[in-house]
Amino acid sequence: xxEVLKTIAAKYKDDIVHTASELIxxxxxxxxxxxxxxxxxxxxKELGYDKVEVDRYGNVFGTMKGTGGGSSxxxxxxxxxxxxxxxxxWPYPPYSGAIAEGRVWGRGASDTKGTMAIxxxxxxxxxxxxxxxxxDIITAAVISEEIAGYGAMVHTQENRMLTDYAIVGEATExxxxxxxxxxxxxxxxxxxKSCHAxxxxxxxxxxxxxxxxxxxxxxxxxxxxxxxxxxTMSCTRITSSxxxxxxIPNEIVLYVDYRQSxxxxxxEVQRKLEAAIANCHxxxxxxxxxLLYFPLTTYTGVEGRGYQGENPFVAxxxxxxxxxxxxxxxDAVGREIQTKPWAFATDTGHYAAKGVxxxxxxxxxxxxxxTTRDSIDIxxxxxxxxxxxxxxxxxxxxxx
Numbered sequence: 001x002x003e004v005l006k007t008i009a010a011k012y013k014d015d016i017v018h019t020a021s022e023l024i025x026x027x028x029x030x031x032x033x034x035x036x037x038x039x040x041x042x043x044x045k046e047l048g049y050d051k052v053e054v055d056r057y058g059n060v061f062g063t064m065k066g067t068g069g070g071s072s073x074x075x076x077x078x079x080x081x082x083x084x085x086x087x088x089x090w091p092y093p094p095y096s097g098a099i100a101e102g103r104v105w106g107r108g109a110s111d112t113k114g115t116m117a118i119x120x121x122x123x124x125x126x127x128x129x130x131x132x133x134x135x136d137i138i139t140a141a142v143i144s145e146e147i148a149g150y151g152a153m154v155h156t157q158e159n160r161m162l163t164d165y166a167i168v169g170e171a172t173e174x175x176x177x178x179x180x181x182x183x184x185x186x187x188x189x190x191x192x193k194s195c196h197a198x199x200x201x202x203x204x205x206x207x208x209x210x211x212x213x214x215x216x217x218x219x220x221x222x223x224x225x226x227x228x229x230x231x232t233m234s235c236t237r238i239t240s241s242x243x244x245x246x247x248i249p250n251e252i253v254l255y256v257d258y259r260q261s262x263x264x265x266x267x268e269v270q271r272k273l274e275a276a277i278a279n280c281h282x283x284x285x286x287x288x289x290x291l292l293y294f295p296l297t298t299y300t301g302v303e304g305r306g307y308q309g310e311n312p313f314v315a316x317x318x319x320x321x322x323x324x325x326x327x328x329x330x331d332a333v334g335r336e337i338q339t340k341p342w343a344f345a346t347d348t349g350h351y352a353a354k355g356v357x358x359x360x361x362x363x364x365x366x367x368x369x370x371t372t373r374d375s376i377d378i379x380x381x382x383x384x385x386x387x388x389x390x391x392x393x394x395x396x397x398x399x400x
Contacts, residue, residue, distance in 0.1 A: 002332045002390075008129045009385040012121060016385060017104055017378055019043060020117035021097030024106035030080040030147040033058060034299040037079060040120065040141045047124035049139075058300040059151045060141040061161050064123035070134025071164035071398040074356070075123075075388070076152070076347065077116035078145030081108035082370050089372040103375040110364035114376030115169035115384070116141060118363070122388045131389075133396030138163055143298060145347050148306030150296065152347035156354050165321065165395045166351045167388070169362045170342060171369055174333075174384050176326055177360025178319075179227045180342040182260035182312030182349055185292035186273045187253060188213070192285045194242060194250035203248045204284030210238075210252065212280040213287070220272045223262030227314050227341050231261045255292070259345075260312045266291055311349025313358055314341075321357050321398070325391045329361075332390035333383050342366075361391060 028036040037060050044052045044062035051063040060079075066072075084094035084107045092098035092105040099105075104114055123137040138161060142151030155161055170177070190210060195203030214235070222231040237255040242248075258269050273289035280287070292308035315322055317339040330337050343366065348358045363384030364376050 004129055004131070005332050005386050005389045008125050009382055009389065012125060013378070013382050013385070016117045016121050016381060017099060019120065020104045020109065020114045020376065020381070021099055023113040023117060024097035024104065024108055025095055027095050028079050028081055028108070029083060030144050031296060032299055033079040033143050037141065037299070040079070043120055044139065047121065048127070049123065055155060055160065056300060057151060057154055057302050057304070058143045058298045059155055062120070062123070062139045064127065064132070064137045066133050066135040066137065066396055068134055069400055070396045071400055072136045072138065073392055073396045074138045074140055074161070074163040074166040074351070075119035075169070075392070076140045076142065076166055077112040077119055077169040078143070078151065078347065079116070079141045080144055080146050081111070082146050085372060091373065094374070102378050104378065105375040107374055109374050109376045110171055111369040111374070112169045112362065112364065114364055114381060115362040118381060118385050118388055119169055122385070122392055125385070125389060126392065131393060133393050135164070135396035135398070135400065137392060137396060142347065144296070144306065148294070148296065148308060149310045149347050149350060150298070150304065150306045152350040153307060154304065156350045159354070162354055163356060164398070164400070166348070166356045166358045167391060168346055168348045168358060168360045170346045170360050171364035171366040172360050172362045173365050174361070174363050174380055174387060175338040175340055176322065176329070177342045178317055178322060178339050179314040180310070180312065180344065180346040180348055181228050182264070182310055183345040184258050184260065184266045184269055184309035186256035186258055186269060187290045187292050188256065188273060188277065188287060189251060189253050189290070190285060190287045191251045192248070195248050197246045197248055200248055204282070205248045206252045206285055209280055209282040209285040209287060210254065212282065213276060216276040216279045217256070220276055223260065223264035223268070225262040225314055228261040231264045232259045233257070266309065310345035310347065311353045313346070313348040313352040315357070315359065321395065322359060324394050325359060328390040328394040329387040332386050361387060
């Protein structure tokens, strides 16, 4: 069986590499994923997916039906990429999709278009090899992960396209990811009364409140878990309603980056910030805490509210499904596979929050994500394809 998987991966290696290159050539910065979405749809139809659909937000879903009676599996990557920066710093042009030095180069190669190419092909390869599993396979290419995780957030909140299992294609170096800390952004708005700085007694300075608040924030109890340890909280930005340096502002806004572990849900984070505010008092000054949402418009024209953050996700390395996938991949690729957490937030938390059993798997390397050396190793892609075939077969053949 393992030789069959290796043979089919080798046979279609060049097609997968070429697909990765063509995905990279289509600039798809967040909320502008339309060209890549059209390409993904056509590729899925070309490969014989049973159903290809696009929701109103622009997420693309391709379904390959199983033989019946097995668990459903989602393969998930995001279509959007971050800004390329100074093109002169790139060894190859950022949207060239250059194939050189044993790698595919360009913005999004490692995050997550190289893995997306594999995921698009996996259901087809299983069918081609006569190994179609019992359960359905849904390949999802979602929007806006880089700025808000919006695509995954909305379709999971609406309980659409939910599966029994999900494999998310963020970089893992062909190991298995079993967790990612959540992230949310607290926004503390402190309102006083503006006046000329030469007569401060006429106004109410919100900075006086901030002076009390900062020590209170240091006292906020942090959640924790065995995988990530403690949550962390950092004040990262402050803005003022006034531009001048000789004006006491009417309002200042403090932004707080909160990396969630354990039971630190977004609602709990907001409650903790509100409790810290309640311990402060300055006459004439008020404060409120909110979580950061912002308006956005998807490439399909839908106007929505993006949430600045992701839900946490933690699975036990000893969980039965993790152990089964680990064993299947190790057997298929012929080497030991590690289980480890991601160091960053991912869309995985949106699925886990809905009861989907998740893991991460990808040949991409985290050290290259969001850099001017963004690329993916072709040999690792071939091994990753074998690993994906083994993982999907294992999970989709689990009884429903």
